[in-house]
Amino acid sequence: MTERGQLVSFSIDGRARFGAVTAKGVVDLTERAGEYRDLRHAIEAGALRRLVDIAHRHVADHALEAVTLLPPVTNPEKIICVGVNYPDRNAEYKDGQEAPPFPSLFPRFARSFTGHGQPLVRPKASDKLDYEGEVTIVIGKAGRHIAERDALSHIAAVTLANEGTLRDWVRHAKFNVTQGKNFDSSGAIGPWIVPFADPAQIADIGLTTRVNGELRQDDRTSRMIFSFSYLLAYISTFTTLVPGDVILTGTPTGAGARFDPPRYLKPGDVVAVTAEGIGTLTNTVIDEA
Template sequence: MDIPARVAAFRAAGENRYGLVTDAGIIDLTPEFGMRFKDLQQIVEAGALEALIAAGQGRSPGWRQEDVEFLIPIARPEKLICIGVNFPDRNAEYKDGQAQPTRPSLFIRFPRSFTGHGGNLIRPRESGQLDYEGEVAIVIGKAGRRIAPEHAYDHIAALTLCNEGTIRDWVRHAKFNVTQGKNWDSSGSLGPWLVPFRDASQLDDISLTTRVNGEVRQSDRTSNMMFDFRYIVNYISTFCTLVPGDVIVCGTPSGAGARFDPPIWLKPGDVIEVEAEGIGLLRNGVADE
């Protein structure tokens, strides 16, 4: 697969910026587009992602990747919706005797619960049960309500990756929700960049892998998802209007730390890598609050 265009939000020289990522570095396009668009979210909302990419072609990088702080690509989404238990093996991990679900489980995360590529996931003082979940995330580029599955891909602007970090004991505090275990500040990550969505082959059957300290913990293909990306867009848009900049995190394979016996929780010094074919690699460390 060809190397896709990659657009990142980053901080350098004391300012938030955005630009085109190449193997040689980052082409800063903030000077050209910054008067019109504050951040990548406004770029996506205006449908200007392809124009931004075109403007960076043939230019020389001004920043090395190792010299910048990567930010989460979409800083202020109206909605950040996550899909729970979306791979058959993941459903079997629960060992609760329940059949494969016929509708997806959904929950909400707040942007502050994520850090960018290269940052540390934060283990809070209240719990040692910080866990990882590698996932593909889609970014909505065209508003819609009751979007038919066959038109769902017309509404996706870009793809990114998510480590949907979770404080496991806190998701079990109540019977009908997981919100309090999913929204600790900087407990997860998004990034490292946006890849423009142009073709169904970018989503329908790609590999998704999570490694902890180089050890493969999760590995599956999106073709095995119980609820595919078209269905997810259709289902969510049935009850709420999706708008440009909305982020949907689409489910994790089996192999999270909670499912080992005994469980293997993340600890300071660990390095987690979430990698998906054609999207990239999201890498984070772990630190105590």
């Protein structure tokens, strides 16, 4: 177990469960913390540290390899994604414009994500599946019109995402990218959530993405155009953030579409998104059946 704890949603024998990862495997907390239905319910109760403490008192029930990891929050009300949030990413557009004054935002549906160790699905409709490694925050306390100075107190946990994108489908329409961002199982979130306790925990996270071991993306959250605090304040201006909401905070430069020629994902590829203090989210790629 890391000092901060690693909390997971998983399935085994066809049953959805939740627990904590230790050095010896997965401690099943589903009955041991039976007052919570799932991790989202525990987040609503402000109980993530309690789950970590309970896990410390028990031995592992399952080897990590024996369970199927799910996105940590399996039933979020909202998944909101931030586009173009690193300076070099903005420069990729080569439009001569300075950093945008406000963040670009779009929604994703829960079904578009899978968990750590599960395959990303390249759909029948397109062979232009791309990767986007991102640090991801999970909301712990509801709020509307959240002041930027108070925003970090609304974070429950941090995790990782590979915000898989179908590059041709994000250009199908004039005003949105939603369809290219929401193919079933085209992205991943996980492998776990790490409870948030200290602003220093997210102030300067090193974030990398590797494809088949080759470094493709490498940046730090301290360089984000829009900080975590600003994003929560801005988003909560137009929608109420609630416990379990998931916010993907943007990807660095280096996605496959930016190579010449583009280097899209293909079956058999392995994508690993790593962030300091969080872990590594790893997925293979398969074709849609």
